[in-house]
Amino acid sequence: MVTDIFSSMVFDDATMEARLPKETYKTLQRTIKLGKHLDLNVANVVANAMKDWAIEKGATHFTHWFQPMTGVTAEKHDSFISPKDGGKVIMEFSGKELIRGEPDASSFPSGGLRATFEARGYTAWDATSYAFIKDGVLCIPTVFCSYGGEALDQKTSLLRSMEAINRQALRVLKLFGNADVTSVKTTVGPEQEYFLVDKAQYDRRKDLIYTGRTLFGAKAPKGQELDDHYFGAIKPRVAAYMKDLNDELWKLGILAKTEHNEVAPAQHEMAPIFTTTNIAADHNQLTMEMMQKVAKRHGMVCLLHEKPFDGVNGSGKHNNWSISTNTGVNLLEPGETPYENAQFLLFLCAVIKAVDEYQDLLRISVASAGNDHRLGANEAPPAIVSMFLGSDLAELLDAIEADCPYDGKEKEVMRIGVHTLPKFQKDATDRNRTSPFAFTGNKFEFRMLGSSESISTANTVLNTIVAEELRQYADALEGCDDFDGTLHELIRKTIRENKRIIFNGDGYDASWVAEAEKRGLLNLRTTPDALAHMLDEKNIALFTSHKVYSETELRARHEVRLENYCKVVGIEAQTMLDMARKDILPAMAGYTAELSRGIAAKQAVCPEIDCSYERSTLKEISGLMTAAFATVGKLEKDLLTCKGIASSEEMADFFKDTILSDMCSLRVSVDSMESLAAADKWPYPSYGDILFGVR
Ligand code: ADP
Ligand code: MG
Numbered sequence: 001m002v003t004d005i006f007s008s009m010v011f012d013d014a015t016m017e018a019r020l021p022k023e024t025y026k027t028l029q030r031t032i033k034l035g036k037h038l039d040l041n042v043a044n045v046v047a048n049a050m051k052d053w054a055i056e057k058g059a060t061h062f063t064h065w066f067q068p069m070t071g072v073t074a075e076k077h078d079s080f081i082s083p084k085d086g087g088k089v090i091m092e093f094s095g096k097e098l099i100r101g102e103p104d105a106s107s108f109p110s111g112g113l114r115a116t117f118e119a120r121g122y123t124a125w126d127a128t129s130y131a132f133i134k135d136g137v138l139c140i141p142t143v144f145c146s147y148g149g150e151a152l153d154q155k156t157s158l159l160r161s162m163e164a165i166n167r168q169a170l171r172v173l174k175l176f177g178n179a180d181v182t183s184v185k186t187t188v189g190p191e192q193e194y195f196l197v198d199k200a201q202y203d204r205r206k207d208l209i210y211t212g213r214t215l216f217g218a219k220a221p222k223g224q225e226l227d228d229h230y231f232g233a234i235k236p237r238v239a240a241y242m243k244d245l246n247d248e249l250w251k252l253g254i255l256a257k258t259e260h261n262e263v264a265p266a267q268h269e270m271a272p273i274f275t276t277t278n279i280a281a282d283h284n285q286l287t288m289e290m291m292q293k294v295a296k297r298h299g300m301v302c303l304l305h306e307k308p309f310d311g312v313n314g315s316g317k318h319n320n321w322s323i324s325t326n327t328g329v330n331l332l333e334p335g336e337t338p339y340e341n342a343q344f345l346l347f348l349c350a351v352i353k354a355v356d357e358y359q360d361l362l363r364i365s366v367a368s369a370g371n372d373h374r375l376g377a378n379e380a381p382p383a384i385v386s387m388f389l390g391s392d393l394a395e396l397l398d399a400i401e402a403d404c405p406y407d408g409k410e411k412e413v414m415r416i417g418v419h420t421l422p423k424f425q426k427d428a429t430d431r432n433r434t435s436p437f438a439f440t441g442n443k444f445e446f447r448m449l450g451s452s453e454s455i456s457t458a459n460t461v462l463n464t465i466v467a468e469e470l471r472q473y474a475d476a477l478e479g480c481d482d483f484d485g486t487l488h489e490l491i492r493k494t495i496r497e498n499k500r501i502i503f504n505g506d507g508y509d510a511s512w513v514a515e516a517e518k519r520g521l522l523n524l525r526t527t528p529d530a531l532a533h534m535l536d537e538k539n540i541a542l543f544t545s546h547k548v549y550s551e552t553e554l555r556a557r558h559e560v561r562l563e564n565y566c567k568v569v570g571i572e573a574q575t576m577l578d579m580a581r582k583d584i585l586p587a588m589a590g591y592t593a594e595l596s597r598g599i600a601a602k603q604a605v606c607p608e609i610d611c612s613y614e615r616s617t618l619k620e621i622s623g624l625m626t627a628a629f630a631t632v633g634k635l636e637k638d639l640l641t642c643k644g645i646a647s648s649e650e651m652a653d654f655f656k657d658t659i660l661s662d663m664c665s666l667r668v669s670v671d672s673m674e675s676l677a678a679a680d681k682w683p684y685p686s687y688g689d690i691l692f693g694v695r
Contacts, residue, residue, distance in 0.1 A: 043095025111556030189274030381436030388435030
């Protein structure tokens with residue numbers, strides 16, 4: 001039964017309560033709530049109970065589980081065993097081992113943060129995220145820092161950003177008289193897209209193995225034209241996979257809820273029920289890991305790359321985000337009374353102002369070599385950040401700005417704090433799928449995230465930019481003489497100054513690019529273009545003033561991101577060269593030789609026999625081989641040039657402008673060859689084989 005397995009592998013609140021002495025449980029709860037350090041004596045008791053529980057569940061090892069700047073998770077297993085007299089062992093796990101670990105940090109990316117003479121880093125338990133068992137290992141979710149205290153991971157800054165928005169939102173809520181609210185948290189429900197392909201096909205594609213995406217591949221006769229995959233009947237093999245995946249996720253306490261086929265052939269989606277942001281981030285990492293692991297059991301491979309196949313949709317993540325109080329109020333829910341409405345409008349405006357003023361940071365937060373193939377390719381939101389509010393809400397904001405009667409049911413000039421908002425039809429608000437950032441009735445859906453990236457960076461930015469706007473509002477409202485008047489003016493001012501970010505039209509339409517430019521919105525097409533803004537003064541000021549990143553930490557992340565971009569594109573280029581030189585060109589050399597021999601043989605037997613098919617194919621493929629070989633040479637030369645570039649920015653630009661364009665031309669020649677060559681002469685499974693291979 002689902003209810004029996006749900007959370008069965010998690011040392012959750014109920015398990016803690018059942019397994020810990022009452023006093024220890026209470027102390028631990030207090031520590032978690034207040035975010036204090038855990039006393040070692042308490043930690044010893046907790047660790048022991050955790051160990052006993054884990055051993056009963058078959059665990060033999062424990063690990064600190066963390067999220068370095070690689071975007072994936074890291075773990076190093078230690079067994080519980082400890083030697084005992086008489087050549088025996090006992091199983092031990094101490095409080096010290098629970099709360100702190102010291103992995104060697106030297107091989108994780110640090111962007112220069114970690115001086116080489118001090119390779120150590122340490123991990124510390126994030127007690128707000130429960131310990132769990134995965135593959136017989138007790139996993140302790142931790143943060144990962146250098147000895148100087150700088151964050152070397154994605155989680156530390158996410159937790160800091162949650163603290164920042166908590167601090168500022170509480171100031172605002174206090175002004176509205178919410179005496180009972182003591183904490184505010186953001187919540188996230190990330191919808192995860194993925195592809196499933198047959199493992200036998202996958203194993204024959206070096207590009208999928210090395211880079212996660214196909215670097216070559218002529219289009220199959222059929223792609224997603226008929227829209228017959230979206231929400232279509234799920235194939236039995238995929239259904240069995242989904243069932244197995246759900247079981248694994250439920251055991252880990254992950255609220256897997258919705259599953260369906262996506263637009264592209266072989267593409268699917270899983271959406272969980274939302275939860276607190278840092279836990280949602282942990283769960284999303286586990287989800288991605290489980291998706292891949294479970295696929296292997298079913299003879300398939302789960303592709304999480306943003307653009308595994310050209311010509312059909314790529315995969316993203318929709319980050320549904322909202323803000324809630326500990327008293328259970330969703331601050332992005334319009335509410336019923338004039339007072340609740342006023343508070344809602346202020347929080348809504350904080351998001352509008354944040355998204356407008358920090359468009360660059362939102363774009364940067366989703367920038368990666370993989371996602372560059374997706375954003376702006378008419379299948380995902382464009383690289384331009386804008387916001388969709390729906391026409392009802394947009395009209396209302398217009399009316400407030402102009403002090404005009406709103407044409408809804410009120411027919412009166414809206415006075416904030418005096419009038420109630422008209423009821424919005426929730427469904428009318430959310431069906432614009434082309435918007436990068438859409439209001440969907442009681443939450444925002446940030447749709448630009450790539451499918452393989454951790455959601456931590458995007459949510460760190462989202463929390464921090466909204467915290468900054470709330471800070472400005474609280475500064476203006478605290479101690480002002482006329483609260484309602486000041487509030488009304490603050491909201492009007494935001495609408496007036498930031499409404500350019502609101503766009504309710506079709507984000508895929510070419511005219512939007514021109515319109516956005518007229519409005520002065522940024523269009524940062526690629527990762528290097530976006531990263532060029534990361535260290536702008538206003539961004540450094542934002543992160544340092546809210547103590548989310550120190551300047552050093554931010555610079556380090558900038559460096560890591562640039563390096564990662566270059567490495568990813570570099571590996572792709574090398575893989576293409578390998579495939580072209582070792583497989584494709586030799587295969588085509590053999591094929592053209594065979595064609596030539598065939599022509600010669602036919603002619604020898606009967607000179608007037610027609611060889612037009614063979615001749616034409618031979619000529620065309622030979623021409624394409626010449627072109628491909630020339631590009632191979634150019635790509636090899638350009639990759640050598642890269643080695644001489646010292647600055648990371650210049651290097652990234654070179655990869656973007658020169659290497660990617662070489663790769664593009666190589667692909668054009670090779671894909672044309674593939675469409676001409678005999679199927680059994682082509683060295684790799686085709687797009688058709690892979691996309692329609694799971695039956
Ligand atoms: P759809 O957008 O397909 O209509 P829903 O609105 O039910 O579906 O939710 C989509 C996702 O948004 C789910 O993961 C859901 O849990 C999440 N979600 C719903 N409410 C919130 C909230 N307050 N904060 C964050 N995520 C939320
Ligand atoms: Mg979706």
